[in-house]
């Protein structure tokens with residue numbers, strides 16, 4: 225029982241990060257109808273920026289404090305994600321308005337390759353590390369309930385907490401501010417939103433920025449755990465089955481979907497892994513999503529996909 | 534019923550507008566004008582090009598030919614943003630509300646162009662952003678009172694019956710405080726009582742707020758009752774233009790309506 229709980233909690237914590245990346249994905253889909261294949265590349269790009277800037281800043285400024293280096297690197301990486309969002313709107317989206325979904329999808333594939341290429345061109349293609357001082361040692365909790373207690377990885381716990389806080393902050397932003405309202409309006413009906421003067425271009429830059437910030441935070445967390453390398457883009461694409469499961473158009477769906485996939489991966493790895501061989505966590509999420517699709521094609525919370533005007 | 538309305542100068546002038554979709558000529562060389570404070574109706578059989586006309590004015594469709602003059606400003610190519618900025622608000626024939634959002638939020642979106650607080654101020658719910666939100670909220674509550682929809686303020690519009698959705702659609706357009714309001718069949722699918730309510734709201738908007746109104750409507754009784762002047766379209770051509778009585782007596786108009794068996 226304690227072991228099961230331990231796995232479950234581990235899964236929930238890992239899932240929170242998937243939720244975060246999935247939210248960026250859903251926002252872009254809702255606001256611009258684009259199925260963004262570049263989300264993984266954005267995570268890689270952001271993590272590369274963070275890792276390298278934190279390495280370079282002490283040299284540039286002569287200040288050797290890691291806190292200072294990390295803070296400046298975070299701001300710089302954030303600015304880069306903003307520039308990326310702005311360029312994508314300017315150079316790509318603006319010219320592809322009202323194109324077929326397939327065209328837009330291909331465009332994001334192109335953006336993904338470009339980002340990976342440019343990112344490695346600017347920042348290098350080695351393995352880099354991000355050290356934001358995440359505690360590595362595990363702790364035991366609930367020792368009075370279970371014998372030996374439950375092992376919790378502190379790093380995962382803090383990561384999940386940060387992800388949850390960011391998700392909460394974003395939700396508040398969308399519910400409580402004028403821009404959030406405009407964004408929900410665009411997501412609901414492009415044409416009506418335009419008719420009341422909401423500038424679509426601005427909204428697109430904002431959602432790509434938000435997706436950029438989620439990518440940055442996820443990139444830092446995964447990067448500090450796994451190291452920053454090319455495979456980070458693949459890790460981030462595990463959020464793909466999450467949005468299929470949760471529904472492409474639903475933010476709550478992205479959150480719940482992320483948690484389900486996180487838990488599913490961990491449980492299957494631990495309890496099914498020994499029977500079907502290793503590597504199950506790589507395909508399990510997709511299988512779960514596919515099975516799910518058969519019963520609810522629009523996903524857990526998704527609405528039927530409405531044609532763009 | 535009407536107050537001391539004084540019809541003013543031409544506020545909107547449509548000159549020689551032609552619009553085609555592939556081979557379909559939706560509008561052929563249409564010209565007419567709209568005067569300040571008046572209620573101008575556009576009528577015609579199904580497929581006559583009425584909605585297309587409205588879509589041209591509000592920048593949804595780009596005509597191949599022609600010019601729009603609004604408040605002295607010439608627009609060869611209007612777009613939705615420019616139109617909204619210039620003070621043109623509209624409702625849609627097939628209601629285009631934000632279905633997942635509450636009535637209040639839907640109407641609040643109409644204030645978007647008037648919001649000045651920047652993203653940062655909004656994100657931190659800073660003084661200017663908060664004050665602005667409250668001021669607009671007060672205005673929106675006035676509109677809600679005016680349209681008598683207080684009881685559904687918090688309801689997601691997707692759950693409302695058709696007639697009320699039409700009313701919210703009008704509310705969102707009113708929230709923009711437009712100079713001119715384009716209404717595409719605001720009473721379609723309504724029962725007699727709902728139609729009376731809607732006619733009253735339209736007249737009150739025109740009368741109390743002085744808003745100029747362009748209205749597409751199939752119900753002849755309503756059109757004859759509330760409009761000052763009427764444009765008649767048929768197969769994308771203008772076949773009549775004038776006072777309700779003049780239009781009703783126009784043989785070409787009678788022919789079009791009899792021919793289309795309405």
Ligand SMILES: Nc1ncnc2c1ncn2[C@@H]1O[C@H](COP(=O)(O)OP(=O)(O)OP(=O)(O)O)[C@@H](O)[C@H]1O
Pocket residue numbers: 554557558559577578579580581582583584585586626
């Ligand atoms: N987006 C479009 N693409 C292709 N054809 C269109 C489009 N919009 C309108 N049309 C065509 O233009 C013509 C005029 O249509 P429009 O909707 O303006 O008529 P209407 O007078 O509003 O009719 P109704 O009373 O049925 O609303 C029709 O033949 C219609 O099929």
Ligand SMILES: [Mg+2]
Pocket residue numbers: 583584585626
């Ligand atoms: Mg129509």
